[in-house]
Amino acid sequence: MELLEVMRTTFSCRDWTDEPVDDATIHRILDAARFAPNGGNRQGWHVIVLKDRATREKLVPLIRPTTSVYVAQQAAGESPWNSVQQTSIDIEAAVAADPDFPGLDKLADVPVLLAVTVDLGLVASFDKDLDRVGVISGASIYPFVWNILLAARNEGLGGVLTTYLAGQEPAAQEVLGVPAHHAIAALVPIGHPVKQLTKLKRLPVEAFTTVDSFDGPAFSP
Secondary structure, three states, X not given: OOHHHHHHHOOEOOOEOOOOOOHXXXXXXXXXXXXXXXXXXXXXXXXXXXXXXXHHHHHHHHHHHHHHHHHHHHHOOOOXXXXXXXXXXXXXXXXXXXXXXXXXXXXXXXXXXXEEEEEOXXXXXXXXXXXXXXXXXXXXXXXXXXXXXXXXXXXXOEEXXXXXXXXXXXXXXXXXXXXXXXXEXXXXXXXXXXXXXXXOOOOOHHHOOEOOOOOOOEOXX
16 A cells, blocks of 8 residues: 555554454564664564463453543543543442443454553653653654554554553553563554545644644644
């Protein structure tokens, strides 16, 4: 596929057929993804290809509390799990409700499931001393994850970048044998989409780009 076509049509896929994806295809995807930009070219990523069903099944109950809160906050009109505004929902009640979450129940059966970690000893976290949640470390791992999704799209596959496993990271690290200095950056399910989407809805450039200052005039050609 042409680069711009891949960029414009790579959607968040959460529903897959049971058609298998062979190891050679997974290897091609990762072989392309490894050229992602990253700080100092230190390439602090590690990928666990999760094939064992029992291991996959252990991850689902770790994820559910996080997604349950997400669903409840969304229903309350909140931006889920944001670090700026306090939530108004009852967390315990939200977890107990155990609502469905798109794609979660399919994790044990999805053809490909990748856990992506990043070595925090190899990333430059320039915002680590600021009084807010850190985001800069993601610059050395999420371009790599996005390359995985682009490469999967090029193979006719579909996947989604999920981060909900971080809600129970210590327990997940134990299940997957991940050392403490590695953050679990993403859990990426991939397979053949039940439905291929080609037209995605996004805001126009003018809606999020300004000139010279945050409140400057919209940038337009």
